[in-house]
Amino acid sequence: MRAALAALLLAMPAAAQTGDLVATDALRVCADPANLPFSNDRGEGFENRIATLLARALDRKLDYVFFPQVQGFVRNTLRAGRCDLVMGTVAGDELMQNTNPYYHTTYVIAYRRDRPVPERLDDPAMKSLRLGAIARTPPIDLLLRNGLIGNARFFPLAVDTRHESPGADLMQAVADGELDAALVWGPIAGYQAKVKGLPIALRALPTEAGVARMDFFITMGIRAQEPEWRRRINTAIRDHQGEIDAILRDYGVPLLDAEGRLQPP
CATH class of the missing domain: 3.40.190.10 (Periplasmic binding protein-like II)
Structure with a gap:
C-alpha cells in the first residue's frame, strides 16, 4: 500500500504538468482558415506543413480548430481549451507561453x-x-x-x-x-x-536604436502552466529543425542566421 501511494504521488505532478486541457489523442492546432502563406483550411500554408511534421513526431493525428486571426483569436481557441498549440507567435507574446523559437525572420x-x-x-x-x-x-x-x-x-x-x-x-x-x-x-x-x-x-530592414524592432524570433504558443507539454514541443522542434528550415525555404521565408544576417534563399 505504501509503495503504491508513493508511486501515485510521484505520478501526480507529471500528470498535472501536462495540463487537463491538452488532448492526448491528437495534436490540436489553433489556426487561421485563410491566411496564406501561414495557414489555411486546405493545409496549403507553411505552418500547416510544420504542424503535420510535429504531429508525426509526436505520433498523434492532426486536428485543427480554425478561427480568423483577429482580436479574440487566443481567447476563443487556446484559452477556451479547444486546441493546444498556436503556430507562429512572436517570442514574448504575453497572451501565451512561448516554446523555443523555430525560426528568426x-x-x-x-x-x-x-x-x-x-x-x-x-x-x-x-x-x-x-x-x-x-x-x-x-x-x-x-x-x-x-x-x-x-x-x-x-x-x-x-x-x-x-x-x-x-x-x-x-x-x-x-x-x-x-x-x-x-x-x-x-x-x-x-x-x-x-x-x-x-x-x-x-x-x-535594419533594427535601429530608438525605433521598433524589425527582426523577430518566432515560436509556438501554448497555455501557461503546461511545462511538460512545452518540453515535448521543444524536443520535437529541436529534433526536426532541419526539416522545418527546409519547409520555410520552400515558401521563400527570409531566414536570419545567429548574427542576424539574411541567409541565402
Whole structure:
C-alpha cells in the first residue's frame, strides 16, 4: 500500500504538468482558415506543413480548430481549451507561453528586381519613391525617422483574412509598378516572390536604436502552466529543425542566421 501511494504521488505532478486541457489523442492546432502563406483550411500554408511534421513526431493525428486571426483569436481557441498549440507567435507574446523559437525572420524592403532602390532609407533618393506599408506595423517607425511618411500608401492591418489579403495586395502593387517598394513582413514578401512568382527582390530592414524592432524570433504558443507539454514541443522542434528550415525555404521565408544576417534563399 505504501509503495503504491508513493508511486501515485510521484505520478501526480507529471500528470498535472501536462495540463487537463491538452488532448492526448491528437495534436490540436489553433489556426487561421485563410491566411496564406501561414495557414489555411486546405493545409496549403507553411505552418500547416510544420504542424503535420510535429504531429508525426509526436505520433498523434492532426486536428485543427480554425478561427480568423483577429482580436479574440487566443481567447476563443487556446484559452477556451479547444486546441493546444498556436503556430507562429512572436517570442514574448504575453497572451501565451512561448516554446523555443523555430525560426528568426525580419521585415524587409521589397522592390522589383529590374528597378532596384537605394541601399539606405536615409538616401535622399528615397524621397522620390512611392512606398507602401501595412498600417501600425514596425516599419512605420523607419518611415517616420527618415521623413518618408508622406511618400507612403498604407494598407490595413486588422482585416478578416477570409475576405481580404492586404499583404498580397501590397506586394502586387509593387509588382505592377504602382509602388516602387514596400516595407513588409518578410514571410509575406518571400512567399509572393518565390511561390507566386512575382518579380520581387528583398532586403532586410535594419533594427535601429530608438525605433521598433524589425527582426523577430518566432515560436509556438501554448497555455501557461503546461511545462511538460512545452518540453515535448521543444524536443520535437529541436529534433526536426532541419526539416522545418527546409519547409520555410520552400515558401521563400527570409531566414536570419545567429548574427542576424539574411541567409541565402
